[in-house]
Amino acid sequence: MSSSTLTRPVAAALDVAPEDYRRRAGLDVAARPGRFRLAVGRLARGSVAVVAFAALWEVAPRLGLVDRVFLPPLSVALGALADLVANGQLAVHLQASLTRALIGLSIAISAAIPLGAAIGRSPAVARLLNPVLELFRNTAALALLPVFVLVLGIGETSKIALVVYACFFPVLLSTITGVRTVDPLLLKSARSLGLHPLQLFTKVTLPAAVPTIFTGVRMAGAASILVLVAAEMVGARAGLGYLVTAAQQNFAIPDMYAGILTIALVGLAINAVLLLAERRLSRWRPSA
Structure with missing residues (x-):
């Protein structure tokens, strides 16, 4: 038929x-x-x-x-990348970096969104926390790398903590902005329907703020890879940053560029996944 x-x-x-x-x-x-x-x-x-x-x-x-x-020519770098894939080295380094980045990004998002929502909704909380948040927000994450290493050691904890620090503030600031810029008419209409404050936040404020929040989440996704790669160059035995540094020290230049290409592709992949998640969570928005 x-x-x-x-x-x-x-x-x-x-x-x-x-x-x-x-x-x-x-x-x-x-x-x-x-x-x-x-x-x-x-x-x-x-x-x-x-x-x-x-x-x-x-x-x-x-x-x-x-x-x-x-x-070297791009074809040589791509050949080195293919060799790293074939011998399994790239999978080891990629898994190490992705595990650290995703754990740190998840922790940052889980902490930053509730705190950003509280600051955005409550002027009292904003007045209390803004000074210390402004202090740390303007301190570069890599500048604190020696502190994280001294306090938490050279293992996995310091690297994940550095990723959390770098990812926390983009998500926090975008959440505050998103919550504060929700259309007042939308909130007034929801209150007229008898929604209590928790329902108002979960069903109206948070969904309306999703696009703005995801702007910060995508920035945090890029920061998670960049900061982690720098940390892995200082003290690590596996990871994409370690791969690039080890290749440079051993004068394996094609392998170094293969690692750099992998870092770029990983960043693109994370951004694409976050864009897809944003579209799924924003299906209520009219398409352009």
């Missing part, structure tokens, strides 16, 4: 023409090639800069514009 036969009863029940219903429901096959071409065009335009950068990286060392000993 064809899709047009199936849609006629539904269209009749809605009192619309079958063609209009099919177009609104996304069933119009004739419109799909146009949408596909549009998506391909957007992808192609967005890839121009990446392709140009990759071509420059490949060609410049081969033409002698840079010393290929210190900057």
Whole structure:
């Protein structure tokens, strides 16, 4: 049975023409090639800069514009990356870094969102905590790395704590902003329906603040990798930062660039996952 036969009863029940219903429901096959071409065009335009950068990286060392000993062609770095994947070294370092980053990011989000919501809703809490928060917010995470190492040791605890510190403030500040900038008319309408304060926060304030909160969460996701890589370069036996540093010290330059490429890909992957989570949690928003 064809899709047009199936849609006629539904269209009749809605009192619309079958063609209009099919177009609104996304069933119009004739419109799909146009949408596909549009998506391909957007992808192609967005890839121009990446392709140009990759071509420059490949060609410049081969033409002698840079010393290929210190900057090998992209194909050489990709070959080293493939070798690290094949011998299992990359999996070990990637697992170590992702475990530390995800644990630290999760702890930071779990602590920052409730605290940010409390500060955003209560002026008294904001007046109490703002001075100390401003003090630590303006202190770079890497500047405190020696302190974390001295207090917590050179093991996993200090690295995870540093990630928590670096991720905490972006999420905290975005949560405060999101809670404070919820549309007052939306809150007034919810109160008129008889919602008590907890329902008002969980069903209205927090969902409305999700887009702003996720801006900070995505910043924290990027910070978790950057800060962790720097920490792993100082004291670690596994991780992407350790891979880059060890390769540089052993003059395995292609492996060093392979590690750098992996760090970039991991950052892109984390950002893509957070974007997907934001879209799922913001399904109530009208699409552009």
